[in-house]
Amino acid sequence: MDLRQEPSAATVRRWRRYLADERAEAQIYRDLAVRRVGEERAILLALADAEGRHEAHWRELLGSRLRSEPRVDIRTRVLGFFARRFGSVFTLALMQRAESRTPYAADDDATDSMAADERIHEEVVRGLAARGRSRISGTFRAAVFGANDGLVSNLALVLGVGATGVSPQTVLFTGVAGLLAGALSMAAGEYVSVHSQRELLAGSRPSADARRAIAALDVDANELALVYRARGMAEEEAQARASAVLGGRDTLGVDTGAVATTDVDEHEAVGTARSAALSSFLFFASGALIPVLPWLFGMAGLPAVLLAAALVGIALLGTGTVIGLLSGTSLLSRALRQLLIGYGAAALTYVLGLLFGAQLG
The missing domain is CATH 1.20.1260 (Ferritin)
Incomplete structure (x- = not known):
């Protein structure tokens, strides 16, 4: 201009x-x-x-x-x-x-x-x-999965049971039972998952005994290069690395090199198994509580169903938005994806409940 x-x-x-x-x-x-x-x-x-x-x-x-x-x-x-x-x-x-x-x-x-x-x-x-x-991926995964599972599974549960025509008290007790069972199951599963994952990562790290043994290796005939080759290095590169490690020993025979490590994606194991389990329990329980609220406050029938669906829809949009925010992707598409998946599962269960209730009648 x-x-x-x-x-x-x-x-x-x-x-x-x-x-x-x-x-x-x-x-x-x-x-x-x-x-x-x-x-x-x-x-x-x-x-x-x-x-x-x-x-x-x-x-x-x-x-x-x-x-x-x-x-x-x-x-x-x-x-x-x-x-x-x-x-x-x-x-x-x-x-x-x-x-x-x-x-x-x-x-x-x-x-x-x-x-x-x-x-x-x-x-x-x-x-x-x-x-x-x-840094937050482990706990965040447990939190998002827990909340989303609680929302969808308990909404589907209370709608499916409610559609059979049982009393509001039965729907409420079913929702509370689903909340506790699901939260405990999620916590136990997350604890085992994260704990096992950390054990797998620990099993991939070099042994301290192997590091200490380097000082006593025969310079002219040893298998140190095989360690590097086993972890993905080419033969020439592995031999050069082994020679560099052996040439770097001090006069006391203490290992100053390091056995090669893999580029293990350890951020997936951020946080302890206990914290992941607690996050899963709390977030599943908080998500699973939302569909039960209408019956908890004495509502029944279609108004309770519609309010539960609306509350869960708002929560699903929220979890989808958070996922989109942290992943740097479209907020709207992630929010709508969560909403459609959740409503799809709940609608299918509700229809099955109607069919089952009609057969009982």
Whole structure:
């Protein structure tokens, strides 16, 4: 755009919006950095500096037209609130989505380097968010699966039993029994799963005895290279690694090398089996309680069914949104997927209950 021409009012408003967003996003990164240390803190502060350069660009274009600081939109204010209060992976996931929606590539008033910066920022934030996702993946998996299973299974249970025409008290007791049985089953299954997974990972790690034995190996004839070959190295690479380890021994014969390790995806075992089991129990129970609420408060018949379905639908949309948020994918598609799967299972069970009740009648 020719800067000698007076920009339109719409253009000035757009520049002001960009300025507000850049200023707010820089502050969000600084707020996140307060809760980080080391490399992550340095990366976040560097992102804030980059947003500051973009802010300066819009300030220069606005010039004397900038008579007051522009107001930040509600979305960015919400992000700032979460960054200051929590500084969690949720905020990074939201920032990842915000960076991906940059309008600079289609805006002639933004430079090519600014548009490129925003794309790179998205990947940087994606990397930071991935670190957070890996740290919470074990407990998060148990929480989401537990809540979703509780919602769907208990809704299907109470609707299926209720459709047979039994009394409201029977539906209520059935729902409570389903809650307790399902929560205990989920907790036990998650405990066994995580505990077994950690045992498998431990079985893949090099033995301490093997490390201590390196010092006594015959330099000219030994099987150390076979260890590396067994863990995926090519023969020449394994031999070179073994020679380097043997050549690095100190005069006391203490092993200063390390037996090769596999790139085991250990983040899947984040958290203990006990914490995963507790998360599964609590979240399944909280999810399974929702379909029972109408009968718990004395409702019966079709009104209870409709209210239970509505409450569970809202909760399913919530769990789907959280999954989409943390995975960096579409929030709407993940929310609708959860809703359709849950309603599909409940509807099928309800129809079967109607058929079964009709046969009994």
